[in-house]
Amino acid sequence: MKRRWLLSLMAGLALMAAASAQAADPVRIGFAISKTGLFAAGTGSQFDTYNFWKDQVNARGGLDVKGVKRPIEFVWYDDQSDPGKAVQIYEKLITSDKVDLLLAPWGTPAHIAVSGVVERYKFPMVGDSAASVKLRELKPGNLWFTTAVMPDRFGPVIADALKANGLKTVAVLTPQLPFALEVKSFLMPALKKNDIEVKVNEEYPPSIKDMTSLLINVKNANPDAVLVFSYPADSTLYMKQARENGIAAPFQFVMVGATESWFTKQFGAATDGIVTMGHWSPKVAAWKKAQPFFDAYEKQFHEAPDYLDSALAYMSCEILEQAVAKAGLDKDGIRKEISTETFETINGPVKFNGVENATTPASLLQIQGKSMELIWPPSIATAKFEKKPAWPAN
Amino acid sequence: MQAILSWQLLFAALVTGSIYVLVALGLNLVYGTMRLLNVAHGDMVMIGAYVSYWLFTLSGLSPLLSMLIAAALTAALGALAYVGLFRRLLANRQLVQRLEGNSLLLFFGISIVIQNLASLAFDSTPRAYQYLDRVVAIGNLGITENRLAALIVTGILSLVIVLFLRFHIYGLAIKALMQHREAATVVGIDVERVQILSFCIGFGVAGLAGALLSMMEQITPFMGFPFTIAAFVVVILGGLGNLLGGMAAGLLLGILETYGVALTSPSLRSVLIYGVFILVLLVRPQGLLGGKRVVR
Numbered sequence: 303m304k305r306r307w308l309l310s311l312m313a314g315l316a317l318m319a320a321a322s323a324q325a326a327d328p329v330r331i332g333f334a335i336s337k338t339g340l341f342a343a344g345t346g347s348q349f350d351t352y353n354f355w356k357d358q359v360n361a362r363g364g365l366d367v368k369g370v371k372r373p374i375e376f377v378w379y380d381d382q383s384d385p386g387k388a389v390q391i392y393e394k395l396i397t398s399d400k401v402d403l404l405l406a407p408w409g410t411p412a413h414i415a416v417s418g419v420v421e422r423y424k425f426p427m428v429g430d431s432a433a434s435v436k437l438r439e440l441k442p443g444n445l446w447f448t449t450a451v452m453p454d455r456f457g458p459v460i461a462d463a464l465k466a467n468g469l470k471t472v473a474v475l476t477p478q479l480p481f482a483l484e485v486k487s488f489l490m491p492a493l494k495k496n497d498i499e500v501k502v503n504e505e506y507p508p509s510i511k512d513m514t515s516l517l518i519n520v521k522n523a524n525p526d527a528v529l530v531f532s533y534p535a536d537s538t539l540y541m542k543q544a545r546e547n548g549i550a551a552p553f554q555f556v557m558v559g560a561t562e563s564w565f566t567k568q569f570g571a572a573t574d575g576i577v578t579m580g581h582w583s584p585k586v587a588a589w590k591k592a593q594p595f596f597d598a599y600e601k602q603f604h605e606a607p608d609y610l611d612s613a614l615a616y617m618s619c620e621i622l623e624q625a626v627a628k629a630g631l632d633k634d635g636i637r638k639e640i641s642t643e644t645f646e647t648i649n650g651p652v653k654f655n656g657v658e659n660a661t662t663p664a665s666l667l668q669i670q671g672k673s674m675e676l677i678w679p680p681s682i683a684t685a686k687f688e689k690k691p692a693w694p695a696n
Numbered sequence: 697m698q699a700i701l702s703w704q705l706l707f708a709a710l711v712t713g714s715i716y717v718l719v720a721l722g723l724n725l726v727y728g729t730m731r732l733l734n735v736a737h738g739d740m741v742m743i744g745a746y747v748s749y750w751l752f753t754l755s756g757l758s759p760l761l762s763m764l765i766a767a768a769l770t771a772a773l774g775a776l777a778y779v780g781l782f783r784r785l786l787a788n789r790q791l792v793q794r795l796e797g798n799s800l801l802l803f804f805g806i807s808i809v810i811q812n813l814a815s816l817a818f819d820s821t822p823r824a825y826q827y828l829d830r831v832v833a834i835g836n837l838g839i840t841e842n843r844l845a846a847l848i849v850t851g852i853l854s855l856v857i858v859l860f861l862r863f864h865i866y867g868l869a870i871k872a873l874m875q876h877r878e879a880a881t882v883v884g885i886d887v888e889r890v891q892i893l894s895f896c897i898g899f900g901v902a903g904l905a906g907a908l909l910s911m912m913e914q915i916t917p918f919m920g921f922p923f924t925i926a927a928f929v930v931v932i933l934g935g936l937g938n939l940l941g942g943m944a945a946g947l948l949l950g951i952l953e954t955y956g957v958a959l960t961s962p963s964l965r966s967v968l969i970y971g972v973f974i975l976v977l978l979v980r981p982q983g984l985l986g987g988k989r990v991v992r
Contacts, residue, residue, distance in 0.1 A: 338918055343822040506962035514708035515958030538914060546831050546838045568824050695830055
């Protein structure tokens with residue numbers, strides 16, 4: 303009798319040990335990010351935010367997988383800003399590393415490239431720093447665009463903002479990259495509809511090293527607005543050379559880079575008045591999780607989060623986290639959950655229509671003094687558009 | 697058309713060209729004296745840029761001073777590479793036959809090692825600082841001071857090197873080595889010493905160019921490679937081993953790139969550069985000024 307009691311005790315202990323071992327088993331999440339190459343300057347905030355989220359979740363005891371908390375472990379590789387490498391990495395993550403979940407790479411070219419991989423393996427992945435109307439038209443089932451700046455919404459939003467602020471002429475400079483070109487293709491008809499005259503319309507290679515000839519044309523055309531659909535490297539180049547060339551347009555837009563902390567550090571007062579892409583702000587009271595996220599991020603990194611990429615990266619993590627809490631690690635369950643549910647994020651509620659974030663409005667940010675303000679559309683604006691002051695002498 | 701006649705464009709062309717002149721000069725020197733194809737040359741530019749960046753951010757030292765430290769450091773690296781690797785190869789008669797090809801592979805390996813060490817040490821976040829960042833307006837022309845400073849320094853340095861090669865005894869010895877290696881030995885030139893000097897000057901000038909660039913461009917561990925490519929184009933345009941030809945070709949490439957882009961489209965930049973490059977190779981394979989490898 304005594305022996306049987308002991309046996310059952312041992313069996314019970316063994317079971318418990320097994321259960322706790324399982325509970326402590328990490329959830330392995332894989333992704334690629336451009337640590338080197340053309341886009342490296344832009345990816346830091348996405349990478350930091352992924353890690354920030356991981357640390358937060360692990361500090362809470364782990365990722366809630368259908369009620370069981372398990373620590374998160376990252377498996378990541380540098381895709382060298384090469385979409386082809388990103389494809390190989392996601393293949394490897396799925397087939398050889400056998401990760402449980404995926405996070406997105408940085409930027410539209412890599413998203414487009416890996417969409418084929420996640421489709422082939424039916425592996426759901428919440429995208430973040432990317433959007434493509436062309437890809438949306440292919441109706442992928444395992445990739446979602448968290449961003450609100452879908453080109454066909456963002457292009458017209460820019461035209462509306464120009465019109466509302468009485469700006470009648472524009473110069474458009476576009477690097478030859480998929481997202482930039484798509485935005486431009488939807489911007490042009492919208493400008494025409496709003497009777498805004500396009501005075502300069504030029505494309506350039508993303509690796510451009512000198513913009514002088516483009517900017518001389520812009521200066522001679524003297525438009526009310528300059529729209530540069532740039533990425534970090536060419537945003538930097540624009541900031542330097544627009545100042546040297548004395549571009550005086552009251553509305554000057556650079557697309558990617560301006561929301562990142564290094565941008566304001568590098569250019570100081572010259573950034574005052576620069577308009578950029580972004581749809582998040584901690585100042586919108588309705589987004590209850592926004593300010594706490596801002597505060598916690600600032601506390602850890604001693605700098606503000608990137609209003610574009612940090613916000614997007616964190617949103618995609620939140621969506622994945624909430625889906626896994628309900629569906630566990632089952633791919634079909636996660637896919638169904640993401641496609642149908644509404645998620646509470648730092649950017650307000652997000653619900654997908656097909657691949658597209660259907661709830662968050664596409665909008666514009668402006669650097670005003672030292673703060674970053676949503677200036678358009680009026681429904682979520684935290685400040686009014688201000689004309690860009692003259693470039694500082696130094 | 698207005699753009700073509702603008703002073704702004706001429707200034708941009710000169711700045712681009714002058715950096716090409718400086719970077720190509722070092723490459724040409726090492727090739728001219730020893731027939732070594734240094735594809736790690738751009739990485740010396742990168743190292744120079746980091747030296748100035750760190751000295752400026754940590755101690756506020758002006759890059760116009762720290763460029764000398766950058767040059768000294770990369771020159772020392774050049775000496776190290778010579779003593780550690782190439783001296784033996786150059787001394788071995790059998791290996792010398794295959795030296796051009798072998799040096800290409802060796803430097804390629806060195807380049808990968810340097811880039812990845814830099815990436816490990818500094819990570820790949822692009823870095824930049826602001827120095828001499830004021831825009832000076834001269835009439836309609838806006839000039840950022842640091843670009844002007846770079847232009848002046850490259851101008852002075854190119855002149856100094858030209859004078860050195862024409863009048864200094866070691867400069868003459870370098871030229872002698874370029875013209876005829878065996879004859880130079882026969883007339884009593886200390887080949888060993890001249891070779892090490894070429895390495896030091898070649899690498900040092902690249903480091904200095906990097907220091908100048910760091911004022912104007914973002915710095916990353918991988919910034920050097922495009923300069924290696926540009927330098928090769930310049931050197932081949934000007935005639936391999938022809939220093940004056942290389943200088944002219946550097947300026948020409950800067951002008952060609954800037955004006956070509958202004959006349960056509962920025963998308964055609966590479967087409968223009970390599971198009972002219974191939975054309976010159978077809979019409980004048982010895983380079984624009986490359987006669988019979990005469991260095992005057």
